[in-house]
Amino acid sequence: MKYLELFDKIIDAKQRVSPYIHETPIEFSSTFSKKTGSNVFLKLENFQKTGSFKVRGAFNKLLSMSPSERAKGVIAVSAGNHAQGVAYASSTLGVKSTIIMPETAPISKYLATRSYGANVILHGKFLHEGVEKANEIMRTTGSIFIHPYDDINVITGQGTLGLELLSVSPDIVVVPIGGGGLISGISIALKAKNPNIKIIGVQTTASPSMRISKESGKLISVEPSFSVADGILVKTPSTLTFDIINELVDDIVLVDDEEISESIFLLAERSKVMVEGAGAASLAAILNDKIRIPSANSKVVSIISGGNIDMSLFVNIIEKMLYISKRVVKIKVIVPDKPGYLNKILSNVVKVRGNIIDIVHDRISSDVPPGFTKIYITFEVPSRENINSFVNEMVSEGIETKFVE
Template sequence: MNPEEIFSMIKEASSCLEPVIRKTPVMISDAISQLSRAEVFLKMENFQRTGSFKVRGAYYKMSKMRGVKSVVAASSGNHAQGVSYSASLLGMKAKIVMPKYTPFFKVNAVKGYGGEAILHGETYDDAYLKAMEISKEEGIPFIHPFDDPEIIAGQGTIGLEISDLDFDAVIVPVGGGGLISGIAIAVKRLKPNAKVIGVQPAGAPSSYLSFREGRIVETDRAYSIADGVIVKRPGELTLKIMREFVDDIVLVDDREIARAIFLLLEREKTVVEGAGALPVAALLSGKLRLEGRRVVCVLSGGNIDPSMLDRIMNRVLLLEGRQIKVMGVLPERPGQLKRVIDVVAELGFNIVEIEHERLNPLIHPGMTQVTLVLEVPGREYADLLISRLRGMGLEFSQVMF
């Protein structure tokens, strides 16, 4: 199928989806604009029904399957929810094969939308093979998460929705390539001078490598906190479209992704998953030179595990110097820990956590190892605290990250 045909499908999909999805807002971000020295707009697909853009492609694809009673898909996250939700609207049954260790909140979300969650295998690839087996045995269609022209067209409706904006570049998360393929076709058709730039995690770079080499490159291992875009290989169709319509793809690491998640929550009061934070991570990392340009960042989803969000927040606070961790050894005598806490209180720091370890065999008998996590105005305050404690004869040091 050629790009002009897909663009026609994108326009058809827009009408099809209008009564079903949310036309998510585009919001200017003063904070990210200031940090990146660009004029930054956020396309808030984390506000979309089911929490991500995936419902667009799933519903459009499934709405065209006349007479179909059941479908099957493989996914550990957003595609699973998009297919399940679409099936519930279209009167279909959806079987979703998910890896055995999929977080419970994702499994429960599928069930909540009326889908049947089938836990199988260790990885997405295991789940995919099982889903294909079910498709063949039961004679029901398999809904591919990205390498399908109708899926691509549904995702491409985002490109139509931002086309009224005056922008120089749109930055899009990349996994298997379905989202950026649809957006790229729409944007290049309507705003041919605008750049389309993809972002993929450094720990799962299959589309990046394939884009660079002009052929499918399959990675042996893939890991990132941006679990929504972890694929070992892109699609044949999506790679062809990316090579023709996408200007560049860059990589960001998990620290950069975590910082972007943190910034969006703190400064924009919006929750995004790792995949959704990729465009902001790319802007803030310096991987893109877009100073003075008008830029749209597609925040593709907000389905993040609450426990993962908590770990990310605490990690970034430590990395940014907003929290510090100090460790020292105190004599096992009454009042010794109070001396430390009194200094912390005098300096106006807040205690987040205290660990009191008496049984460490490496510590001299009669001594206790104490570790404190503290909220501080900035990383430079660690030296002030350490200096005060050492001045009292207490040997403390900062735990570095």
Template sequence: MLALTDIEAAALRLQGQLLDTPCVASKTLSHITGADVFLKFENLQYTASFKERGACNKLVQLSGEDGRRGVVAMSAGNHAQGVAYHAQRLGLRAVIVMPRFTPGVKIERTRGFGAEVVLHGDTLDESRSHALMLAEREGLVFIHPYDDEAIIAGQGTVGLEMLHAVPDLDTLIVAVGGGGLIAGMATAAKAMRPGMEVIGVQTSRFPAMVNAIKGTHYPQGSSTIAEGIAVGTPGVIPQAIIARLVDDLVLVDEGDIEQAIVMLLEIEKTLVEGAGAAGLAALLKYPDRFKGKKVGLVLCGGNIDPLLLAAIIERGMVRAGRLARIRVSARDVPGSLARITAMVADAGANIDEVHHQRAFTMLAAQNVDIELVIQTRGREHIAQVLDVLKIAGFEAVEQQ
């Protein structure tokens, strides 16, 4: 059974091989949430994820014969990069099996570390089956992303470092996919501070661990912006540890995660992927539960597809009222559009898009719908722009 001594031994092995990342207070997030928030910046690791801790701890313990055979792993990206990078450092052959729809940024970075990338299957479970087949066929050592005590011990060093940095933390909030990170962190935390609360977070689209631990039957989705924790089958070893040591598991929605990504980008000036924002998403969704407590969040990964990030930022601006779509009805006469756009500009809003609609409207034939996408300062500013247009005699409404 995994113990604190295993995690401490892993910490010794990892010294000098990866970062002891910062664990620092966030005054702004503390003010917003009502908790005393500390952030562990695992997105600053060389591969931008905590996953290289477990990978390195596993690889450095391989015997000479196993090392010569090479290794194979299945991963949506972060475990892949961790295994590939440290295998390259140690001179080992690495084959990585990834789901076909893994973000391109993760695929290219994994190849950049010298690994042989095989795209197979639409889910991690399908990728795992193929990786196991390759292990048997080519004599490779299979490196599981979470169902392995050496991997879990490596991930547990995150908790060790957090408690060394902030010994009086009350609560740890940790993203859960297969469960390796929270299993390792809970093992360390509960041994060092038995009264500490450890809370796991899953996306409502992939609630496999919640179902396994709580006996619920939430349906599983097919995609999530938190692909790093999109795991359909929980790890056997992590599940046993979670059942024994983790105080609770909660679910967050896609919108919660999107909001957390944008907040971390704006407030902390740090980039995280969906899984890396899950802890903050839970804190924002359940503020009363953590109010007044000293809370540690793990920003567990920063590998996000740039196009996905752009879409999340834009959607975040819409939710915050800083990007709005308004429809203005006007007489279809020369100068109407110029007058409307001038009034919007005078009201202090910037126009992103203009769409002039004549055919697809229920207005009278001599009228026109003008749809504007505008940049504003927030909800109050949107209302001010609409008021200016209405006072001028135009019919103007915000489009959802």
């Protein structure tokens, strides 16, 4: 296998980048192991500098360049983690960097990239417009372009993560795929040492370009749709990463936004880690039986590739998952607009150890009879059993209760 010859380059990359990056923890998860009937480990790359694996490739690329090349400065196009990785690595090494970000980039990622010392230019709405702008700048400045995945030095830099996995002797490693740089590097590092390790890639249903390309046997572009996993929305993978994946990756599976959101929620609640959508995709595949796990003794590593989630999105996901799991419920009742009725309802909430979040009265909607009021009550409950008890109490008092989904 020709790409396994790159293993020595990953060893070299490890020596280069080690002084500048963290060796992130690999934690055994009893919670997710019980859920899957196997041994699940989390490779927490969200604890990496800048919050994702991208600094590995950025540092290796920059350190592989000659002093005269670095003196020209570098340029990158990215809406997120690659931008931050290149900005941080460049600042650390004293290299001037320019990052082109779309005008629609989240303000948190824009501010983070700028805080790492980069000259950030907001341009266009889509990444291809950013590439055009980067080419224009390179023609006048001579800056060197750092591609997020179509570069051997970037790929072998990401492959240093794979070397760190060898300490747990994994049977299966599950990796999110956007452009394919991370899984390419990991696959080379692991397959060179043990060809029996299964490498499984994960994409979102909103952007299955590498999955479709692998199934078709040729590189195919697929226009992405919206996803909470914005870090792995890639229209066209590179020929380089496609070839490596074709040679070394055993399978690619798909997960949707509901599955990813649930994994973000579970990682926050059970593992106490904050993870972005792309970073949670690998665990989503494991928890939703997208991957065949041979036995209870199998060691399965989920690559948690990054933690740079937008705070408003994170809050939205947590709130939604609380509703889905029925730990927060919203009810609707229509009762006579007289003293005592609201107190009856609230007393029943208290009986099931509920915690009131919000109360809204509506007396004017068309479905509310004269002299009545419609009340919406949102409250937390400890379990589904408590909800059943609440409904029974309401029925016993003759108050019809409907849940608002």
